[in-house]
Amino acid sequence: MASGLIALLDDVAALAKIAAASLDDMAGQAAKAGSKAVGVVIDDAAVTPRFVVGFAADREVPIVKKIAIGSLKNKLLFLLPAALALSLLAPWAITPLLMLGGAFLCYEGAEKVLHALRPHAAEPQAAAAEEGAKDAVALEEARVASAIKTDFVLSAEIMALSLATIPESSFWMQAVILAVVGVSLTVLVYGVVALIVRTDDLGLAMAAGRFGDGSAVRAIGRGLVRGMPGFLKLLGTVGTAAMLWVGGGILLHGLEGFGLAAPAAAVHDAAAAAARLVPPVGGAAGWLVTATVSALLGLAVGAVLVPLVGRIAMPLLERLRRKPA
Secondary structure (H helix, E strand, O other): HHHEEEEHHHHHHHHHHHHHHHHHHHHHHHHHHHHHHHHHHHHHHHHHHHHHOOOOOHHHHHHHHHHHHHHHHHHHHHHHHHHHHHHHHHHHHHHHHHHHHHHHHHEEEEEHHHHHHHHHOOHHHHHHHHHOOOOOHHHHHHHHHHHHHHHHHHHHHHHHHHHHHHOOHHHHHHHHHHHHHEEEEEEEHHHHHHHHHHHHHHHHHOOOOOOEEOOOHHHHHHHHHHHHHHHHHHHHHHHHHHHHHHHHHHHHHHHHOOOOOHHHHHHHHHHHHHHHHHHHHHHHHHHHHHHHHHHHHHHHHHHHHHHHHHHHHHHHHHHHHHOOO
């Protein structure tokens, strides 16, 4: 009896070790998969604060919460099943879809650059969409819906990039890893966004002496209030750069997957050369070259797509939408 119990305990211990190893493997793969989407995550965090501009302070966090819930639904209810279905039924389609998403990021980034250089060229789409919102509740719902639509595209890129990073494994392993990536990145992004949108209120409270009457506290508070507009502008610039370098990088890797390895190889060689020139910061120099070249490629592709979308695709879609059944 005792020997049987000892054998059973040994089996339980062995199963526990296997389970722990599997959990460690899942966590490691989820971290690796999530890291590949870091550029899109930066862009997501940079884009979202603009959707809460103009609302009362007590509505900022609730709005961010609504957008975060919508983002989770995007990832878990729509994109996760779609990614798993692609992995099972049409794995060949993952790279073309990734490249399509990369091209969209290039388009969005180039459009933001164009609008920054020529503000009068920006079409007031957001204003038109909100023109019918006569009260704060309707305006809030319109902003949240717009933010969730924007998030859907960025979340699709996150899930697709994560799926492409996961090595061949079981269906359930892929499902768990994608779910972990989706939930953790959503919490990270919208947690950071909530902190950003509340920073100016924290600064006002500090400047008003609610956290003590010390001059240093008040000075820090005033600095936070004055610095937030510039910080948000910088964040938007970083988000645009992230769009371009991620979009360009996706296109480079996609071409490599289709047998056109020369562009990606040239970028790799340039990054390696830069790393050799400055060994103390070789890794950073190599990354900077890769990101810069990818961003320039993204900007070039986006510059071609902007007039094509604005002058051909959008009018055609509008014409089809208005065509009577």
